[in-house]
Amino acid sequence: MSTSTVANEIVQNVREKKEFSLLALIRNEYFLYVVSSVAFVAIWHWVAAEQILGKSLATPYAVIKELYRLTSTELAGQTLWGHIWASTQRILIGFILASLVGVPLGLFMALNRTANAIIKPVFDLFKPMPPIAWVSIAILWFGIGEASKVFIIVIGTFVPCLLNSYNGIRLIEPELYDVVRSLGGESRDEIFQVSFPAAFPAIFAGLQISLSIGWTCVLAAELVSARSGLGWIIVQGMKQTKPEMVIGGMLIIALVAWLSSEALAHLEKLLCPWKREIEGL
Amino acid sequence: MRQVKDNIATQKVKISCENIRKIFIQKGDQQVHVLENISLDVYENEFLVILGPGQSGKSTLLRIIAGLETPTEGKAFLDDKPIEGPGPDRGLVFQSYMLFAWRTVLGNVEMGPKLSGVPREERRRIAQHYIDLVGLTGFEKHYPHQLSGGMKQRVGIARAYANKPQVMLLDEPFGQLDAQTRLFMEKETERIWQTDKRTVIFVTNNIDEAIILGDRIVTMEGKLPGRMGMQVYNVDLDRPREPTDMEFLKLRHQITEASELVL
Numbered sequence: 001m002s003t004s005t006v007a008n009e010i011v012q013n014v015r016e017k018k019e020f021s022l023l024a025l026i027r028n029e030y031f032l033y034v035v036s037s038v039a040f041v042a043i044w045h046w047v048a049a050e051q052i053l054g055k056s057l058a059t060p061y062a063v064i065k066e067l068y069r070l071t072s073t074e075l076a077g078q079t080l081w082g083h084i085w086a087s088t089q090r091i092l093i094g095f096i097l098a099s100l101v102g103v104p105l106g107l108f109m110a111l112n113r114t115a116n117a118i119i120k121p122v123f124d125l126f127k128p129m130p131p132i133a134w135v136s137i138a139i140l141w142f143g144i145g146e147a148s149k150v151f152i153i154v155i156g157t158f159v160p161c162l163l164n165s166y167n168g169i170r171l172i173e174p175e176l177y178d179v180v181r182s183l184g185g186e187s188r189d190e191i192f193q194v195s196f197p198a199a200f201p202a203i204f205a206g207l208q209i210s211l212s213i214g215w216t217c218v219l220a221a222e223l224v225s226a227r228s229g230l231g232w233i234i235v236q237g238m239k240q241t242k243p244e245m246v247i248g249g250m251l252i253i254a255l256v257a258w259l260s261s262e263a264l265a266h267l268e269k270l271l272c273p274w275k276r277e278i279e280g281l
Numbered sequence: 282m283r284q285v286k287d288n289i290a291t292q293k294v295k296i297s298c299e300n301i302r303k304i305f306i307q308k309g310d311q312q313v314h315v316l317e318n319i320s321l322d323v324y325e326n327e328f329l330v331i332l333g334p335g336q337s338g339k340s341t342l343l344r345i346i347a348g349l350e351t352p353t354e355g356k357a358f359l360d361d362k363p364i365e366g367p368g369p370d371r372g373l374v375f376q377s378y379m380l381f382a383w384r385t386v387l388g389n390v391e392m393g394p395k396l397s398g399v400p401r402e403e404r405r406r407i408a409q410h411y412i413d414l415v416g417l418t419g420f421e422k423h424y425p426h427q428l429s430g431g432m433k434q435r436v437g438i439a440r441a442y443a444n445k446p447q448v449m450l451l452d453e454p455f456g457q458l459d460a461q462t463r464l465f466m467e468k469e470t471e472r473i474w475q476t477d478k479r480t481v482i483f484v485t486n487n488i489d490e491a492i493i494l495g496d497r498i499v500t501m502e503g504k505l506p507g508r509m510g511m512q513v514y515n516v517d518l519d520r521p522r523e524p525t526d527m528e529f530l531k532l533r534h535q536i537t538e539a540s541e542l543v544l
Contacts, residue, residue: 175379178349183393183444184369193392197383274383274424 058244063251066244075236076227084256086228090146090221091214091260094153098210102158103203106165111195123162131156131213132220139225149221156217157210164206168199201275204268208261215257230256292324295480296346296448301355303341315341316352319511321499323448328474328481330495332488332536337501339484340452346482347371347450359448369397372441376453378433380425386412386436387421393444411439414473431462438473448480455490467493471520492532493522500540512539 025031041060048059058066070080078086109116134155142148176194185193222231230253237245268275303316315338323329333339344350346357348367357364359371367373372393380389387408394404412421415435425433434454441449454470455463467490474481485491491498498514514536518528 173377173379175375175377176381178347178367179373179375179379179381179440180392180396181367182347182349182369182371182373183396183440185396189396193381193396197381200383272383274426 056243058242058247062244063248066242067248067252070233070245070248075233078228080233080252083229083233084252087218087222087230087253088256088260090149090218090229091153091211094150094217095157095211095214097150098154098157099161099207102161102210103165103206106162106203106206107169107196107199109162110166110169110199111191127159127163131159131217135220135224138221144225149218149226152221153214153217156213160206160209160213161203162206164209165199165203168202168206169195171202172198200272201268204264204272208264208268211260211264212257215253219253292327294322295325295327295360296323296482297321297358297361298342298346299355299358301342301345301352301357303338303345303350304353316345319355321511323480323482325480326478328483328494328496330491330498331482331484331501332486332491332498333501334486339501342501343450343452343482343484346448347373369393369444370446371448371450372444372446374434374437374441374449374451374454376456378425378430378437378457380433380436380440382425385422385424386417386428389425389436390439390443392440397444407443407445408439411443414442414476415439416469429462430458431466434458434466435469438470442473442477442479446479448482451481451483453484453486456486463487463490468521470494475520488533488536489524492516492518492529492536493524498536500536502540512536 044057045059045061047053048057048062051057067080072079075083105119109119131152134152138148138151138155142151172194176198177190180190180193218229219231219234222229223235226232230249233252234246234249237243237247237249298319298321301316301319302314305313305315307313319342321342331339331342341350345352346359346364348364348371381392384392387405390412391404391408394407399407409421412418415438417432417435417439420428420432425436428436437454438451451470455466458466470483471494483491483494495516498516500512500514514532516532518526518532522529524530524533
C-alpha cells in the first residue's frame with residue numbers, strides 16, 4: 001500500500017493480494033454469472049428433451065444445429081449471414097437518418113424558444129404513438145419494399161434522439177452559463193463550451209435507446225412483409241413449425257442487438273471519458 | 282475592533298453599491314423584497330465578508346455585483362463605471378463548484394484565458410501556475426468527478442484566479458464541505474489571497490469563517506421584509522486568526538448580539 005498526501009487529503013493506493021476461499025468464490029459475481037447461465041441452459045434442455053411443453057420447444061443443441069445449418073443453406077437466396085446483414089442494414093440506414101435529423105432538431109428546439117413553440121405541439125402529437133402502429137400506413141405509402149421498413153425505423157428511432165438531445169440541454173445547470181459569461185465568454189461560447197458538451201452524454205444515451213428501438217421496429221416490419229431479415233426467418237420457422245428456427249432467430253437478434261449496443265457503449269467511453277451518471281432520462 | 286463604519290476612507294474604492302433595491306416577482310404577481318436600500322463600498326485589495334443567514338439576500342447582492350442580476354433600483358459600480366453585465370474583471374466561485382465536468386482540471390483552469398484568446402502555450406503556463414498555487418499539482422489530467430469536494434473547490438478558485446480578475450466573488454464556497462476540510466480551505470484561501478492579492482467579496486453564513494477571513498464584515502438580516510439592516514465591522518485581528526483567541530470570541534459575541542443571528 002502506498003500513501004501520498006495531496007491538498008491535505010490522503011491518497012492511498014491499495015493493492016492487496018486476495019487469498020482463495022470457498023465463501024469468496026460463491027459470492028464472486030463472475031462465478032455466479034457462469035452458474036446461472038449453465039443452470040439456465042440445463043433447465044432449458046431438460047424441459048425441451050422431456051417435452052414438458054409439448055413439441056414446441058427445441059433443445060439448445062437443436063437450435064445451434066439449426067443455426068449452423070442456416071449458415072450454409074440458402075433461404076430465399078441468402079444464408080443466415082445475408083439475413084443478419086439485411087436486418088442490420090435496414091437499422092443502420094434508418095438509425096443514421098433519424099439521428100442526423102433528430103439530434104440537431106432536439107438541440108435547436110432546446111436552444112430556440114420560437115422553434116420550440118412551433119415544433120413541439122406537432123412532435124407531442126406523434127410522440128406517444130408506438131412506431132409499430134405505423135406499419136400498415138408505411139406499407140400503403142411505400143409498398144412492401146425497403147423504403148417502408150426504413151420508414152418505420154426512422155419513425156421509431158427519431159423520438160428518443162430528439163427527446164434526449166432536447167432534455168440534455170434543458171437539464172444543464174443554468175449557473176454553468178454564468179461561469180462562462182463571468183469568464184468573459186459570449187453566447188457562442190455558452191453553446192459550444194457548455195450546451196453541447198454538457199448534453200453529450202444525454203444525446204448518446206438517446207442514441208442507445210434509439211438503436212434498441214430500431215431492433216424492435218425492424219422485427220415488426222419484417223414480420224409483416226419481407227423476403228429477408230431475421231424477422232422473416234422467425235416467420236418462416238413458424239410457418240414450417242420448426243421451433244429451433246424460431247428460437248434460433250430470436251437468439252441471433254438478441255446477440256446482434258447486444259453487440260451493437262456494446263459497440264455504441266464502447267464508442268461513448270472513447271468519446272467522453274468524463275462520463276457521469278445521468279438519471280431520470 | 283470596535284464597530285466603526287467605513288474608517289478606511291484613505292483607501293481606493295473598488296466596488297461601490299448605491300441604494301440598491303431588488304424585488305423579485307413571484308407567481309401570482311407577489312413581490313418579494315430581497316434587497317432594500319443597500320449601499321456599500323468595497324476597497325481595493327480588501328477581503329470583505331458578507332455574513333448573513335439564508336434568504337437574507339446576500340447571494341443576490343453578490344450576483345448583482347457579478348452582473349448576473351439587474352437591481353430594481355440603484356446601481357453597482359466597478360472603478361466608478363456602472364456594472365452592466367458579467368465580465369472577466371470579476372471572477373466567480375460557486376457553492377456547488379460548477380466545474381466543467383467534461384474538462385480536466387487543467388482544461389477548467391485555462392478556460393478563462395482560452396475564452397479571451399490567449400495562445401495555448403501561454404494559457405497552459407498561467408493555468409499551471411494557479412493549479413500549483415491552490416495545491417493541485419499532479420492532478421492536472423484528472424476530471425472533476427475524480428476529485429473530492431475540497432479539491433473541486435480548489436479548481437473553482439484556480440479557474441477564477443487564472444482569468445486574472447480584479448475582484449473575486451465567492452458565494453458560500455465552502456458550504457458543501459465538512460467542518461474540517463472547511464477550516465483547512467479557509468486557511469488556504471487566506472494563503473492564496475495573501476500570495477496574489479485581489480479585492481475579495483466573500484459571502485457566508487458562518488460567523489467563524491467570516492472572522493477568520495474578513496478585513497471587514499458586513500452583516501445582513503433578512504427577517505423583516507423591507508427593513509433589511511446592514512452592520513459593518515472592522516476586524517483588526519492579526520492573521521492567521523485562531524477561533525479560540527479572546528479577541529476573536531469577543532468580536533464573535535458582539536456580532537451575534539447585535540444582529541440577532543442564530544449562528
